[in-house]
Amino acid sequence: MDFTFTDDQLAFRDSVGSMLENEVTTASIRERWTGDSGENGDMLNMLNEMGMNSLLVPESCGGLGMDLVDFVLLADACGKAALPESIVEDAVVAGGLLSDLLASGQHTDQVQELLGGVAAGDIRVGCAHIINPYSNFAHRKDWMLLANGNDVHLVPKSDLKFTALKSVDPSRRLQKVDWAPSRKTRVAEGEVGAGLQRATLNRGALAAAAQLLGLAQAMVQQAVDYSATREQFGKAIGTNQAVKHLMADCAVQIEFAKPVVYRAAYTVGVAPQRADWAVSHAKTAAGSAAELSARNATQVHGAMGYTWECDLHIWVKRAWALAKEWGDAGFHKNRIHEWLLQPNALLGPEFTFGKRYIDHSDSAAA
């Protein structure tokens, strides 16, 4: 029983985190808003050089073969930086689905080649899941993984038609993707396809949850900093108990969302049949912490927090969007509710960890 990260994991997080802190300035984010692609090419290269593309790719395909416990802190760091590029989703969701396809022996050659290209940073693969009406940065991908009923398809960009939609968050570039499924593009079907889609949803929700954690912490930090300098009635507003408590309430939610997100990352890798509830809990807790932090940080900023020029809304709007992407609170709380209603659901401390946690799948496949 060891619920800690290794020193290596923490060091990796720190190095990615400080790269992002230095390079993802709010000025550079605002530049992306006016750019055509919405992306920054240098940033994509730097992320690739740091291994973000290859981290989850199996070693057999030239990747680092690490797992989501290794990645979850990096996703948190990307959230903290409000990184616009969709590296987290690409690595976790598209990369995860490709790895699953490889592991289940579907279209091995094509998938292996793609994963190799992804690890090298040469090929970009995205993934759209039916739970999301639109797909972020789909137009920048060489291939898209798409669902049609239970089937999963792998479709080259040339066969896709994109319609751009404007998000409340100008860093996001949502696309409606039109395409025609064909036998040629199909890479999984039936039960296998359904299972892959379910695992994909869980990985997507986990990736969102981890970023939401980072977003929440960044918003609280900005509000705390602001409250220390902004004066009203002859003293910093941060000396007011009401302001302190707005921030403390966020801190409590964030602290208790963290271990939930970490366990979800562990579960997705080690006990995928348990992942529905671990992930749904994570997404709900992180989403709620981020939404509260968005609200309270805005309140602490006063009128300033309501302006376009104050950087806070970069994080606030991302939090609003990610809280609903990959299943909103309703969807995820409902998954837990359905489970709690099952008479054979094994609840309580002896099923929170350990073999009984990991092995039992009382109703997972239902």
Add this chain to the structure above:
Amino acid sequence: MDFTFTDDQLAFRDSVGSMLENEVTTASIRERWTGDSGENGDMLNMLNEMGMNSLLVPESCGGLGMDLVDFVLLADACGKAALPESIVEDAVVAGGLLSDLLASGQHTDQVQELLGGVAAGDIRVGCAHIINPYSNFAHRKDWMLLANGNDVHLVPKSDLKFTALKSVDPSRRLQKVDWAPSRKTRVAEGEVGAGLQRATLNRGALAAAAQLLGLAQAMVQQAVDYSATREQFGKAIGTNQAVKHLMADCAVQIEFAKPVVYRAAYTVGVAPQRADWAVSHAKTAAGSAAELSARNATQVHGAMGYTWECDLHIWVKRAWALAKEWGDAGFHKNRIHEWLLQPNALLGPEFTFGKRYIDHSDSAAA
């Protein structure tokens, strides 16, 4: 359009309020706890002398023939005083049902005689409604109005068997009432009986809501007073912003529950077919204000608020009980929900007041 009380109504409230303030001391309430009956005979006489028993009784039976708008402020005052005696329920619920029976021409002679006795303070009539599992002070009544299916029965004490139950609030004397319905005791049946029971529920919930308003205000006042004298860190705790805001949050809920309760009192008399939603709104709003005030007043009192010797819990426990009596928040919010779902429900400002409010009964009888 005049949403105010008359000077007479306010003066009556003031005189009853100041009588209660002087006579219902917390010491006298604690005396009732150890007494056999749970009641104070002098108080019953004083309430009778002030007209509380006769106020709602028709003039034809020797009463004052006033209405619930006249009474709602008195109920609020009884809540403020945490009056243990069940005068509000007796007058509004039992008195209301008797008056309804009279108006609908059921058993006129017997009912008229009873109402005369009630108005004179000679006879005590109680009422148990199926929504409440137990009936407060039933053992002290000469007659009880009881339901059996749609039927309403009027049963003398001699035909009733009581089993006492202990409430969390020692001022309450709950009774399980066992009895055998007979044709002799039946005073209404079928549709008429069902209609009377529905009106009874609304009057009971309104009476509880009005008392909850009074309870809430009394708890906030006690906490405000305590916070001005109790010192920590060298100053009154009431100077802390967190303490102020705990109280301000209660004040907001109370202020916005008041007009809702007043409209419900008006509606029960003037537009009973609209009363379901007006009353459910009132019970929900007043219950929620009282529950929040109980919580926050306890918090402001610190450890003192957790003791038996501090008087606060006299109000707190009453609030807990009344918030669930006559339909808990779930029951009442559900009535509103059912209504909102009806496609023909007339919502919005033009149906909040006036003839369109009073006349329309889009789905009332459903």
Add this chain to the structure above:
Amino acid sequence: MDLLYTPSQTQFREEVRAWLAAHVPAKKLASFDTAEGFEQHRQWEKTLAAGNWGMVTWPKEYGGRACDLIEWLIFEEEYYRAGAPLRVNQNGIFLLGPTLMEYGTEAQKERFISAMASGEEIWAQAWSEPNAGSDMAAIRCRADRDGDDYVINGQKIWSTRAVFADYAFGLFRTDPESSRHHGLSFILVPLDSPGVTVRPIEQLNGLPGFAEIFFDDVRVSDFNLLGGENQGWQIAMSTAGFERGLMLRSPARFQQASRRLVELYRKRRNDILDLSIEDSVVRCYMDAEAYALSTYQTASRLVAGGHIGAESSCNKIFWSELDIRIHETALSLLGARAEIEPETAEDHAELGTWLDGFLFSQSGPIYAGTNEIQRNIIAERMLGMPRK
């Protein structure tokens, strides 16, 4: 207590409804935070004024109808029911207008009120300064007396409507030796005066809903001083009282929003899974109704000659939190599509203006005195809790 409308109130409602049905623009106006939309809204104010509907509570001599507050509420109900445009003239008709009537000289009233009522001159607020937001008494912007003029130097911020407005009103420090709420004066400033620079500030939605105003030796005639020199604080407090009080946010607005929310809920409820959504919808409906009831209750008391009490401080907290909750609930019903700016979406009709309204609702707990300040006021002035 009598909750029936009088025959004349009912007739008034019908008259308002008929006039609005005939005059409300069929096409939604552009946002008044754009140059084009501002002029469209100014035209609408002129239309209102031409029918004497600009501000029904004003005396007839100023283009009003001498209505009481109940009639004003009826007007507002019909106004929101008709989906009529937002009032670009709000600063004038709700804030400055009543203040001018109370404190202005006859000459000032003649000069300003008709032009305001007719929409000829649209007014901006100029209260806050960079370090005087919630703490308005910290104002530093100076107006130095020079003969018959004042010479203004300094800066204002968060001036609503200032980007396109013609005039601004606000407090300026006329006694340089004074501090806090002493030595301030209430001055009306033409925004086309030499030395005035208006820097638009974009809101969360990217549109310039307010502005900074820089004053560089701006010369204003002392004709534009409202009330006595150095008496500005008292006058402003009465203005702020209006703002925080009854008329800042009309209950009809929230009743209409909650009605639309119920409609969205009926339509979407079978598609969504949120276990708490039913409860949120019921609460929003109840609270919008409660806000209306409370307003009618206060209006009734005022009409009967009573006064508005400290409990009115509760209003701002209640409606601003309600507004956020209504819009959060609607966005929950829209799920992942809630983030889409509707003009780019196919299902525009269902997305409606919920995202817009949600963004706007974020400002509610902040402006006109943050809700934290409001809670202090409730605790200290209404409940009598100790200041220090």
Add this chain to the structure above:
Amino acid sequence: MDLLYTPSQTQFREEVRAWLAAHVPAKKLASFDTAEGFEQHRQWEKTLAAGNWGMVTWPKEYGGRACDLIEWLIFEEEYYRAGAPLRVNQNGIFLLGPTLMEYGTEAQKERFISAMASGEEIWAQAWSEPNAGSDMAAIRCRADRDGDDYVINGQKIWSTRAVFADYAFGLFRTDPESSRHHGLSFILVPLDSPGVTVRPIEQLNGLPGFAEIFFDDVRVSDFNLLGGENQGWQIAMSTAGFERGLMLRSPARFQQASRRLVELYRKRRNDILDLSIEDSVVRCYMDAEAYALSTYQTASRLVAGGHIGAESSCNKIFWSELDIRIHETALSLLGARAEIEPETAEDHAELGTWLDGFLFSQSGPIYAGTNEIQRNIIAERMLGMPRK
């Protein structure tokens, strides 16, 4: 990260489970806030101690098993699973015991720890005074040095267990010239000393869960001084740190409560109408689970040699609010019957101990530092916000 238990941890769990199954009293003990129940609970402490289960994290020489925190959590999980009695010895085993081990002399350890571990001597807390509750540094109760003794005069309040306990520990002012947190000493006082008067204080449920202690020239040997004279504050802070930290409320307690809540919900859900109840149940389950996860995370870090950080201040707020919510939700499921004291009701089984637990939960946000104080600590120490 490895969330599997080691074979020895699994074996430990089995051992605990087996022992508890064999020893936990079949009949629920009376409340330890009654004289009868107190002695029953003392007997249970003796039973625990006889099996070396009194405090598994203590060194073996003091009757413990030198377990690490993960094993302690396993013990607690099994303890709550077995429905074993509440720990009347809590003040001793969680608060004073560790402090004695850190600051006590060998002679003091020998004198006090075994008697504590065995349940021979049950301890009360004596921190607060009438005007030193949240503000503990305002302590005025004096202990004046007189030869080898201290002579204590003054008053303590909110002393848990003091009505029936044998000893009390607390802070006393040994330097009469001192103020605030200077000049205080940590002293152990036999409650049967001449001059001690214990006045029980009844709680919301009518039982004396705490007491006032009056000291009237109470003479205590300086053998009972823990740590240096006037060094009491530092020692107490470490004790308070334990209290507020990891071990005050075991997560298993809330996980069991939320499991029972889910069972009640499954049984009652078709009978109740509350639209928000599903959401409340799900939240309670999630939060109880989150509290367990957080505790395991901290325990893992401590076992690996890390330190408990300022984020632990979040614990108290989280579990106390969770405890209230679990019980409020249960009472909502019980509806109007929730107010009934179950011993008088026919359907005792369904009512269970929810009302009792609800009453107890009310104290959560108050004791061991109010949640307002905790939020200040989080803001200032964890987030670094300015004090003044």
